[in-house]
Amino acid sequence: MPISLFYQKRIMKHTISLFIWTVCILLLPLEFIHAENNPTELLKKLQSLPGITDIKPLESNAYPEKYVLFIEQLLDPKHPEAGSFKQRIILGHIGFDRPTILVTEGYAATYALAPRYQEELSKRLNANLVFVEYRYFDASMPDPCNWDYLTVENSLYDLHHVTTTFKQLYPQKWISTGISKGGQTTMFYRAYFPDDVDFSVPYVAPLNKSLEDGRHEPFIAETVSTAQNREKVKEFQLEVLKRKAELLPMFERYCLNKGYTFRVPITEIYDFNVLEYSFALWQWGTSVTKIPSPKADNQTIFNHFIAICEPDYFSEQSPYPSFNVQAAKELGYYGYDTKPFEKYLTIKSSKNYMYRVMLPADLQHLSFDDTLYKKTVKFLKENDPKMIYIYGGDDPWTASGVTWLEEKENIKVYTLPGGSHRTRIGSFDKKTQEEIMTLINRWLKE
Incomplete structure (x- = not known):
């Protein structure tokens, strides 16, 4: 191959x-x-x-x-x-x-x-x-x-x-x-x-x-931590999306300075990074007390956003290409719940995002095997x-x-x-x- x-x-x-x-x-x-x-x-x-x-x-x-x-x-x-x-x-x-x-x-x-x-x-x-x-x-x-x-x-x-x-x-x-x-x-x-x-x-x-297992999204939305803490996380994600006009140029400059390149437009990467935020925060045990107030200035919001969810995860420079191949073939992965954010998203769907965003063109033929x-x-x-x-x-x-x-x-x-x-x-x-x-x-x- x-x-x-x-x-x-x-x-x-x-x-x-x-x-x-x-x-x-x-x-x-x-x-x-x-x-x-x-x-x-x-x-x-x-x-x-x-x-x-x-x-x-x-x-x-x-x-x-x-x-x-x-x-x-x-x-x-x-x-x-x-x-x-x-x-x-x-x-x-x-x-x-x-x-x-x-x-x-x-x-x-x-x-x-x-x-x-x-x-x-x-x-x-x-x-x-x-x-x-x-x-x-x-x-x-x-x-x-x-x-x-x-x-x-x-x-x-x-x-x-x-x-x-x-x-x-x-x-x-x-x-x-x-x-x-x-x-x-x-x-x-x-x-x-x-x-x-x-x-x-x-x-x-x-x-x-499966590649998008389906159990992670309801876990994040309904089970993890407390209802109050889950709401605080979702409010932050919505705030980052609402400020897209102000934060996207900062996001683009950040990625440019880091040398990141992507397989899809940067506006879509921004959306995926927002969707990934909740998974990353709960996965690594970041306290919700570290989430800035919705009234915080743009730089504070942006700094926290990037600290929790580094966009290199979606980049062509990702340190985990071998993992992405295995996830697509047989390890499986998780999906994203886009419904709470639909009004502000550029992407129409997150379905099959790993193929579009994280696998190069010559490997997008891979299909998941549940053996x-x-x-x-x-x-x-x-x-x-x-x-x-x-x-x-x-x-x-x-x-x-x-x-x-x-x-x-x-x-x-x-x-x-x-x-x-x-x-x-x-x-x-x-x-x-x-x-x-x-x-x-x-x-x-x-």
């Missing part, structure tokens, strides 16, 4: 970032170079694993040893002749006799390179970390880029290969976990390879049934694997979460009242945290 100029530019940027990363490796402190010349037991074992290359030590405040490395993966596990690519992994080592946390990241792994990074369960359990970057993101982008191989099933075979490989080092319990799209990946991985790990902890993981959704629902209904789901009560993604899972002995769902997409085990009250950790520690001993 040919790729657009936009994606060619992204691959070029990816190549430059790899060059910068290589330079940084060359500038590592002398003690790291010494470590490579005098390998530890772990490093020797890593070097002996099949398909593992480019092992580099990382500085860490959390792990005695930490490395970034690559594992060779098949582009299409069912058709090896399609070729392979290198997938980035970050390894944090505590001990060969400790449990291992498998982080099924849904995006890039760059933040896990930081010395201070330590995943929540890894910290709580004093466990090893195997952090897997998702295929087609950052350093794990195949070259050339053929989008046909970017499927959830292929990504799960990636994880299966990683787990099988690293179990040669870490024979104790394995726990898979991920956040948001990474949480989805944790869930899907369990459905496709139920015996690869001992238990799973997906955070804020939606399970969407993944149906397979996962069937698995969760008919089985009872050890899983703990964590959700935020005010997070719009919870609308398509698996909160309907009830009366299971092993699957547990915890929803934090008022919680956002940032909800973690540590977000709950002490009693609930103890309940969750007691269950996890019991599973570790079984």
